[in-house]
Amino acid sequence: MKPDDFDFLSRFLKDSSGLVLGAEKSYLLESRLTPLVRKWKLKDLDDLVGETRKTGNKELRRDVVEAMTTNESFFFRDSRPFDQFRDIVLPHLLKARASSRRIRILCAACSSGQEPYSLAMLLEESRLDLKDWQIDIIGTDISTEMLDKARKGLYSQFEVQRGLPVKLLVKYFEQVGDRWQIASRLRERIQYRYSNLLEDTSELGRFDVIFLRNVLIYFDQQTKTDVLGRISRQLAPDGFLYLGGAETVLGVSDRLALMPGQRGIYCLKEAAKAAVG
Numbered sequence: 001m002k003p004d005d006f007d008f009l010s011r012f013l014k015d016s017s018g019l020v021l022g023a024e025k026s027y028l029l030e031s032r033l034t035p036l037v038r039k040w041k042l043k044d045l046d047d048l049v050g051e052t053r054k055t056g057n058k059e060l061r062r063d064v065v066e067a068m069t070t071n072e073s074f075f076f077r078d079s080r081p082f083d084q085f086r087d088i089v090l091p092h093l094l095k096a097r098a099s100s101r102r103i104r105i106l107c108a109a110c111s112s113g114q115e116p117y118s119l120a121m122l123l124e125e126s127r128l129d130l131k132d133w134q135i136d137i138i139g140t141d142i143s144t145e146m147l148d149k150a151r152k153g154l155y156s157q158f159e160v161q162r163g164l165p166v167k168l169l170v171k172y173f174e175q176v177g178d179r180w181q182i183a184s185r186l187r188e189r190i191q192y193r194y195s196n197l198l199e200d201t202s203e204l205g206r207f208d209v210i211f212l213r214n215v216l217i218y219f220d221q222q223t224k225t226d227v228l229g230r231i232s233r234q235l236a237p238d239g240f241l242y243l244g245g246a247e248t249v250l251g252v253s254d255r256l257a258l259m260p261g262q263r264g265i266y267c268l269k270e271a272a273k274a275a276v277g
Helices: 003-017 023-039 045-052 058-068 079-096 114-125 144-152 157-161 166-172 221-233 269-276
Strands: 102-107 134-141 154-156 173-176 179-182 190-194 207-212 235-243 256-258 265-268
Touching (some): 003 058, 023 058, 079 207, 144 190
Parallel strands (some): 134 190
Antiparallel strands (some): 173 179
16 A cells, blocks of 8 residues: 555544554555455555545545444453442442432443443343333444444354353344344343544433443544543543553543542542542
């Protein structure tokens, strides 16, 4: 790929999705964009870049962003966050929201839906009394293709084998041909919405729990600060923010702090101080 084309695509992807690509990732651009050459019936990658430069071709530009966005996800990814949710976060919120009996959860950059569906199964399996409670789970992503897949809740044998206990597969999935589809009652309890983390997401409202796991690692420092600034304003005063195991707010956000004694869970600084006090 020509250096000029790589520079253009790098700037375009950063501006569109926040994704930062170093020069060593040229091979990744070529491997992921080559299928689009065939899809759009273009001659080669040079032709594809030329078409992408045309701002009016919004559909192709969206395809380029989706092709480059990492969509790695699997059920109950890193079991610790889900154990914390079941044993610490959920019991706290059931007490704190006893009057409203409503809890709102956001799974940002949810990819093909494994994270929100894992939470839905966890709630079904919970021994806590959730009768008459409204627990909203909203999954968002920049990829319309992944959101369509999440809504269908249809997964391959390989996908259900990644992190999903066999007893939950048997209990909550139905085999459809050579794939598995999650129960309709779980699909119906989750709302999937298009959302770009680089843009204002305030229309989604305020949340008691926000999952933003393994996303910030793809952004540069300023983008991380901007994203966390917007996300923190959507977090309830006593809410919980989940980040990935390799992610931190140190040096990135002055509004958030690690929840005392809990790795990977963050809250607003005022709430963290109150917990320590």
